[in-house]
Amino acid sequence: MKIVSFCIIVASFIVCIKGLKCMNCYSSGSFEDCDVNGKLNQCMPNQGSCETVVRRSGSQMTVMKGCKNSRACRDNQMQNTRYSGRSTQCNADQINSVCTCCCNKDMCNAGAPTCVEYYRPAQPLQDCPQVPQNFPHGNIECHNENRGGAVCEYQCTAKDYGVWPPKRTTNVCLANGTWAHEEPCCTRPCPPYFLFDAIMMFHFGGPNGEQQLENTLQVFGGVPLAEDAFKEAAFYFSGEPIESSVMKFNEYGANATRMVQLLKERIRVVNEGGMNVGAAIQYAMDNLFIPEAGARDDRVPKSISIITNRNPDDNAKEIAEEARRRGILIYFFGTEEDGYIFDHEKILDITGEEEHIYIWGQAFNTLTPDLVTDLNNHFCQNPCDHVLHDHN
Template identity: 80%
Template sequence: MKIVAFCFVVGSFIACTKGLKCMTCYTTGSFEDCDVNGKLKQCMPNQDSCETVVRRSGSHMTVMKGCKNSRACENNQMQNRKYSGRSTQCNADQINSVCTCCCNDDLCNGGAPTCVEHYKPTQPLLDCPQVRENFPHGKIECYNENKAGALCEYQCTAKDYAVWPPKRTTNVCLANGTWAHEEPCCARPCPPYYLFDNILMFHFGGEDGTQQLENTLNMFSSSPIAEDALKEAALYFSGEPIESSVVKFNEYGADLTRMVQLIKERIKAVNEGGPDVGAAIQYAMDNLFIPEAGARDDRVPKSITILTNRNPDDDATEVAEEARRRGILIYFLGTEVDNYKFDREKILDITGEKEHIYIFGQSFNTLTADLLTDMTNHFCQNPCDHVLHDHN
């Protein structure tokens, strides 16, 4: 039984108890189905029993578990012996049966009810593998250890982390000695926490080039970055990449504000020739996708994003193909103004995929739904298998 304490707060008595915790569920399946799909519920102060009610009509069985006032639960359990037909209300020899069992400890109503002989397991109950003590970015609380019917609750305590898969915050030890689900993990949601190294390559020409560049730079002020999530480098290219514009992956730690500051300070509209995309891609592979510039190892996907309002001046097909052979995804984000048109076929030779080409109007200051979906498909896998998160 749980002991209820009371506190005196601002002239009032308020219950200060953690209270009983019971499995709560309703199913037309089995006892295990009820546990696997149910919830561990914090009972109200006046609910000091856990109740299991089994209703059977022929082969159809309904199981209900939850919190109950102990006196009410005991009254219901007494009805098990009430005469009904040729036997009792709770029976195994009639078409209809209603059985109730009560108990008074945390999660004591997990598994089959023990107060009814014909519902007791006929096979020995097996223990499940021990649950690990360390749960990165969170904590685990288990009831009944790793015995059959045991339940473990998973909670994430680190900022921006949540249990994955979503809503899978509990796990139940089944009678056959296996846990009902694979163990969850604490992970940050993807999106917005994508995992990849991305190089932003800018070129904006023409009378409105400077203003379009400024509008574009504002788009990158809210993308979450982290050592185990998205990291970005940047450069401005014209006839050749502008060395003074380069921002490396390792220049700002995981400080988004600092990254945006560096990009806005260094990326300027400098047009000393037409946009040489091939030279910019080659520069990125040789000088930025390397450990010395802060690029991470091969476990982390790589991409290049070209942001421009002009067609490439060069034939970048060969170097772009080499980048793609290395597993680097190439995206093209362009703006068309004053009847200016992009050469779609030439751009496709660079990206290799139509889905990686995004053409906007006057300017853009946000990512489109299609682009976000594509990024999610490429960079959001099972977060419990995240190559840089400690989930072991």
């Protein structure tokens, strides 16, 4: 008696850990609509069956799928043959019909139910394209491989990663041999994990330059770094870029503390020479947006930020337009203190967009809501379009 009780406890424990998985939907208009827009549910330990219920009233069909207690499901299915009207409760010859089908394997209620002959597909189901074996930062579990009616479940296992699009954790092979959705991906949430390569070009001068620069540098330590997120290169400039100040994308790994340390060691206040923005932009494109400096490929967006408390001395319109033609976004972050006024028209010639100009009365020391919204619009639309799938 003790041994039997132990086995029941062990068996119950296993069911609890590895409960049945069933497709779940409410009031769908077809089997395909149910699978495409429904979701995969983990059943409770006392739910040993996947149930499909099809209600028909005239030409209107309603499909419901979900987990069910095995005995209750079996009792419901037995009602299919119960006499009702001139035939049975589950029928094809009356206005109203209710049919129930049960099965007891993971994801077995995907597709049309097989216990009712006239709901079975008239044509053989077509296979879908093979599912990639590699799913970076996660795994894929497919029921029935890539055959018609197959269901694949996607799970992200790496820290901070989640399936994108949100809640799109399953995919179904439709009867016509196409997957219901594009393949999802595992990605970190955006924000705060913005995916782009950013070059920061600094020019601070004057009596308040040291404090303004110090406050500004603190901002960049708070943006998460990763091979599939934000990476930064930087230098300061006057008439020409100061090459000894250059920090490349590949100098600090994903260590934000080390990145800020390098910035503080290399970026300096400039109290002599002009402010040649055009030369700085040209240098950034030629020497930093290259693989040797750690810049990533064209899947990753690019930006250049000019961070300063001074107006440009040159006319950088032409080279800025060339940068934007290459798809590089240009931002201007300016600090106006003690009555200093920026030349807005000249700055707009550089950025090309009003939304990329940010002017503060004090030092730039935080990501404002407007800036975060702009970053979201540019870099958080669909991470699967440009996320790096081949990084470690």
